[in-house]
Amino acid sequence: MKKTLLLLALVAAPALAGEGKWTPQQVLELDPAWLKAQGLQLPPKRLWDPKRGTGLLAGAVNVGGCSGAFISSTGLVITNHHCVFSIVQEHSSPQRDLISQGFLATNREAELPGKGSRIQVPRSFTDVTQQVLATVPEGADDLVRFKAIERKQKELVAECEKRPATRCQVSTFDGGLQYVLVDAVELADVRLVYAPPRAVGEFGGEVDNWMWPRHTGDFAIVRAYTAPDGTSAPYSAQNVPHKAEFFFPLATQGVKPNQFVMVLGYPGITFRAMLAEEMAERQARFYPRVIDVYGEYIRILEEEGAKDPAGKIAVASTLKSLHNRYKNAGGQLEGLKRGAIIEKQREAEEAVARWAEKKGKHPEGLRARSELLGRLKDTGKTWEREFLLNNLRAGAKGPTMAVTLARLARERAKPDLEREPEFMERELARLKDQLEREQKNLFLPAEKHLLKAFVRRAQALGPEERIAAVDKHFGPTFSEKDVAAKIDALYAGSKVLTLADRLAMFGETEAQLVARKDPLLAFGLELATEVTALDALKDRREGAAQRLRPEWRRAVLAHAGKPVAPDANSTLRVTFAKVQGYSPRDGVFYTPQTTLSGVVAKHTGQEPFNVPDKVLATAEAQRFGPWKDPVLKDVPVDFLADADTTGGNSGSPTVNGKGELVGVNFDRVWENVSNDFGFNPDVARNVNVDVRYVLWMLDQVEDADALLRELGIRKGPPVAQESR
Structure with a gap:
């Protein structure tokens, strides 16, 4: 295709505002004059050269489900604190609690490798x-x-x-x-260079999550390494820093209101192409069930983790992920209602249908929409069962790992191209890393409690939704005492939670797994059969969607006659924006910047508003260094822009018109959570750490001399120091 279908009717116009997650190729289709008027000072071809298939946008990298950015030619990558939390947790213990204390490697030898961490350029x-x-x-x-x-x-x-x-x-x-x-x-060798204390990286915790005003320093720095010849290689003491062709210099002057910025990264998934009734299903069933199930799992992990310092560290990463999805679900529900998004989508669909009927065009699209709606009704019959099986990974680790091992053994018996994608040869190293990495997340009391919650829900399903593996191992009806006893026996007789045994199981056939007579493996083998059958059903449904949805989308694109941004799909995208505040409700206006004074004002000495002593002392002494904003007369902490972002944009570089990094995206505001379903320019705001807060932490709080010299912020060559 010389012109992509995604660029149908694509002409740039001021009406685009912040809406649109544009691919690198699409950027070149936008009107250069419009981009220049917005504030882009670089030629668009500097962003992406179609002949080379690369450009400055390649400085934005994929960091395992998050985004990040090279900020030096020596492989330094800035991303979010929560995106590298697993590395911090991996190297933490009650005796050396890097989660609470933070970590700074002031020489390269002290940098901490992340098991299974990878960066894609x-x-x-x-x-x-x-x-x-x-x-x-x-x-x-x-x-x-x-x-x-x-x-x-x-x-x-x-x-x-x-x-x-x-x-x-x-x-x-x-x-x-x-x-x-x-x-x-x-790049397979990724090492932690700097992570602030958790009370900085997560300041405000779940209270402030998705909220504004925000005062969170959600940033961290890692480094990518290669073999000495520049090729990618796993961790080795002989490896050298990756030589990044494209990177974003730090804009020491920061940003100001109304300034043009771009957010680059890998937004995960949005749902704007959904039919209104598909959105309604998410509203009526999916998000309420997420709140219900994840809310229970969160309560379990918090309760069990509070009983044991090591347990608290073990459940921290899982708890963090669950909290985020839990609160997101609440925001989605509130936003769908507040913005009347489903009603607007229904009106838009009807407008397309009326236009197509009047013009006598796209009859295939109209039929496709009708069939998609019919199929949606059929999926409701076993919805609760499917939700539990689809969300196994949110619960107990043991059954999840047992299912993974069972499915891997079965899939390995097939030719590689006939396997499920997640079990192909190309995925096995990742899968093994994951199974090894889970050892840090295991805490037996929480494990048992989570599995009991899953069993109770499964046993409450109707007669057409039974999970046979649960009925076989735990019976058809819930009894607290009986189920708890059976779970105790299940774990007592299993080696799945023992790392060496689990890694041995990783290479075994199904017959070998069965021969172990491991009760948790037996449960996993039977549960895997049901998960595989569900996957086959989902494959058939997806085949129907592949047949039908393109026909309907053709009609939608033809009717639009203007740019229609493609839904996010974890590929590299760019969104153009301005730094600006917003009015969340009548009589209220939020300014677009927060400051260090606001951090101090929120300090209570109790979580989640407990500013670390060294940060508080530096702030109260007003040791601002060169990072004070001349207008704010304070150190900026976070800022808002009207970029079109979603999950996966965590860690995205926010850059100015010169291609300099001015911030790191880490969140959206509460009113903008339902942006996944529809863009509302009045409340579409993303939250970024101001680069000056990053530099203030490194300079005035940490005195990270070697790192600052490497970044060109302090003069002179880097000076090696001891890690702390």
């Missing part, structure tokens, strides 16, 4: 739509369609990954209107 994007769709046989049913498309995606990825240290994926746009092969270099 984008290299090229290739439209493969025709190749993918050509593999679907004429008259194929939905499951055959899905399998054909999946097979071709696997083949394209396998060919792409023949080069060493390469990570590829085939990404789907607009429900299957376009498929793009994304090629990236994967």
